Structures are given as C-alpha cells and as structure tokens.
Amino acid sequence: MKKLALLILLLISFTSCKNEKSTDGKLNVVTTTTMITDLVKNIGGDNINLQGLMGSGVDPHLYKASEGDVTKLVNADIIFYNGLHLEGKLVEVFEKMERSGKTPIALTDVIDKSTLIGSDYFASNYDPHVWFNIDYFISFGSEVSRVLQEKDPENAQLYEENWQNYYKRLLSLKSDITLKIEELPREKRFLVTAHDAFNYFGRSYNFEVVGLQGLSTATEAGVQDVQKLSAFIIEKGIKAIFVESSVPKRTIEALQAAVKSKGHNVEIGGTLYSDALGNTGTNEGTYIGMFEYNVNTIVNALK
Template identity: 70%
Template sequence: MKKILIIVLLSLVFTCKNTTESNGKPNVVTTTSMITDVVKNIGGDAINLQGLMGSGVDPHLYKASEGDVSKLANADLIFYNGLHLEGKLVEVFEKMESQNITTKAIAEVIDKNTLIGSDYFQSNYDPHIWFNVAYWKQAAEFVTSELSTLIPEQKVLFNTNLESYIAKLNALENELKTKIEELPQDKRILVTAHDAFNYFGKAFGFEVVGLQGLSTATEAGVQDVQKLAAFIIEKKIKAVFVESSVPKRTIEALQAAVTSKGHDVTIGGTLYSDALGNAGTIEGTYIGMFKYNVNTIVNALK
C-alpha cells in the first residue's frame, strides 16, 4: 500500500510541474511549521514560501494532499527536517531530485555524533532537533547558504537576515536559561505524551520521559501507563503535559492511573512539540513557541 501511494504521488508530481505562476520569485516549500518559520526569517520577500504543515499537524503521520503535491511539483527548493520525521514523504523527496527539484534535509547539517540515538526511526536518531537552539542556529545558517545558492543576487539580504535572526536566537537562549534557573534541579523532570523533548532535556538539564516513545505512531499500552504512574509517584512529580499535536487521552489516562493510587498530579498545560501554534500568534513562531513552552513547564513544576 505504501509503495502504491508513493507511485501515485510521484506521478502527480511529474505531471503537475510548472502549472502555477511564479511572479518571478523562486518557489520554496517547507514541511513542518518550525522549518517554515526559519526559512521565512531568512528568505523574507525574496521568495514565494509555502509550508505544508500548519498548527497542530503531526509530521510523523502526515500524508500529502493533492494541493500539497501541486506545491511540491512547482517547487524550486524544498526544505524538510530529515531523520525520517516526515516518514511518509521521505521517498518522494528522494525521487524528486531526478526531476531537478532540489530537496534539502535540515538535519544533514547537524553532526551525527552529537545526535540522540533512537530505535524508533529508520535513521536511528531522534529527529526532534529544533528543541536544541544551537542546532537551530545551524539550521538558519544552512538555509541561508542554500537560498544564496538558489538566488545569488540576494546573498547580502539573506546574510543580513541571518545575522539578525542569530541575535534573536542568542537572546532566546539566555532568556530560557534564566527562566529555568527558577526551577530546582530535582524538579526538572518533564513528563509528556511522547519523547519530543529529549534535545531540550539535554540542552537544559531536564530528565525527559515520554509516554508514547519518540514517534506518535507508537501506542502506549496499559503497562506503559502503570509504569510511568509509579515513576511519577516515586519522584513526587507535580505536573504532566499534553501536546498540541498529540491526542490528550493518553495523558489523561496517566493522570487517572496516578489518582487511582491515592496521589495527585495535575495536567500542567499544553506544550507545542511537533508543530508551532496558530499563524499570527506569538506561539506561531519558533521563538514564541519556545518561550511559551518553557514558561509553561517551569510555572507548573516549581
């Protein structure tokens, strides 16, 4: 079934090429909303930018619509995360290279020796790299380089935008560290629906436990819930968190399991994990999302 889907998508891509107007600017397509945001910050008005996945969209389970296929077919450059985050699209991206459509994985710029291992993905690495701000600076530099290759005459603009964006990311890092310092080390235990926050944990000194593992395609069983409930009670964890792109029923089941054992744990709020917030809101940007997440985590746990 998977092979049939890929063949259909590829046939649509190859037949739809050059069917939309370009207004003279190159068409750049992105997958996740995090990547859309960084490309927007660097590319500005010099490109036609279209993102495939909006707020609340789970990239692990995402399937391209007919409209998405049209966007991909008319792209001059496609940025995607890589490390098999967009599992159902990876083979399509690889095949598109033969049609003179450049596809670039953000993760290819990251030193694999620094990545967190994972048995859940074909790449054997955790793909949630955007939760390490240092990695996102590298992503911004990578995007700048690729856009400069695509439109050499705009290289100065892209580098100026990069300098401005890196300054904002540096300020973000400092602000997050200051906020996290409000939380004692023994309370830095983050329990969420799935393991999207391991890079965050590594960068900021949190122990991270996800109920569903690294991929939302992995279902949590009764034993998983009971085991994590016992862990929450043992560690006296005050709050657990749902995620915007993951159904909250598993965390609610976890809360109920803890309550049934005579202990209380609150749902500390909803975190943005695999997607940003709604477009036009503060949480609809990478920087705003990160600030919101950290404020939510610290305020619920301290």
C-alpha cells in the same frame, strides 16, 4: 502514498526545465514542518514565495501528502524538510523526487550525527526532534541562508542580513530561557509528556524527560506503560505532567487517572508545543514564541 509518489515522479518527468525563479521573479520555496516554515520566512522574507505543507497542530510523524501538495512540491525551486524520518510518510515521496533530479534538502544533514541522540523508533536511528536544541536550529538557519543566496544571488545580501538579525534573536532566546529555567531546582526537573519529543531540550537544560508513547506518535501507549510511568511519577513526587498540542490528550489524562487511583495527585501543567507551532498570527505560532511559552509553562507548573 505510493500513488502520490508515482504521480510526483510522472509530473517531474513531463515538466520542462525552467529557470530557478518563478514568473514573478521570486523563488518558490516549500517547507514541511511549521518550525522550518517560520525559519525560512524569517530569512527569505518577501523575496520568496513560501508554502508550508503542515499547519498548526499537525503531527509530522503521521502526515500524509495530499494531492494538492503534489503541485506545490513539483513546482518548488527549493524544498526544505527536517529529515531523520520525522516526516515518515513523506520519505518515499522525497526519495522519488531525488531520483528524478529534484533534490529536497534535509536540514538535519548539516548536523554532526555523532552528537545526535540515538533512537530505535526511526529508520535513521536518531531522535529527529532536533529543533529543541537551539544550536541545531541555528545550524538550520545558516544552511537555509546559504541555499537561498546560492539560488538567488541577486538578493544574497538581503538573505544574509535577515539571517544575521534572526541569529541575534536566537542567541537572545538562549539567554532568556536559561535564566528562566534556573528558577527551577535540578531535583524538580522532570518533564513527562505524551511522547519523547523533548530529549534534546532535556539534554540541554538538565531535565529528565519521559514520554508515554516513546519517540514517535505512531506508537501506542499500553496499560503497562501507563502503570509504569504512574509509579515513576509517585516515586519522584512530580507535581505536573503535560499535554502536547499535536497529540491527543487522552493518554496523559489516562496517566493522571492512574496516579489518582493509587492515592496520589498530579496536575496537568498545561499544553506544550512539540511537533508543531501554535496558530499563525500568535506568539506561539513562531519558533521563538513557542520556545518561550513552553519554558514558562514547564517552569511555572513544576516550581
């Protein structure tokens, strides 16, 4: 990673200044996570050249920039990323880019930090999985729209119209999932997953969220963690636990086995999308589709 960061620094240093737009007249925009890529796609549409670094099922906690990513980052007019050390191994790259005059935009900078959930796992001391609070994601969208309009004023009206249309869809998503979650009694709202990616979801919809690996997938769950959580599942009578698409399922399978070894049963209720969306071209490959799928999976398994 240090070699890549240095390479980016050198490339920026030797790259001559250029206009905000590329030769085809469109902004070159690079994004990190699939959630941010989908958001920017909905606002920028065909008026930008959009490249996402991470694909379906990619864990941003462990993602390492490839040499092919270097060209994308250096040639970008705008770089949108989550921040709060979610993209842990890219932080050094972004820091070097900032010192070289390029300023990647951390979308979490628009959030009032006093409203965030604390975390000892991240250098920022905050849980970075903020997209599971739809209001935070809306603030992301507002910032993306503002930046695109500022960088490309000729298409400002289009970006604003796209954002307003998508904003209405996000409000509809909030309403729909609230109705679905109301099908599940409060006493059954326990969400057990591979790692604590769903704390903002839990706070919004009154779920007690427990992750086997903590907030970051860079941490490993030990035998004591498995035994402690299996006892919790038995005590609370939890019917189902969940695999995550971007995390190996072996830890959840070990947890299920630990519960069964104590004479109890817990089902694997399905696979949830946490740090990445589903496959491109599917409903789960969009932020709205992912959220709907997750909520349906959780409620149906726990009812």
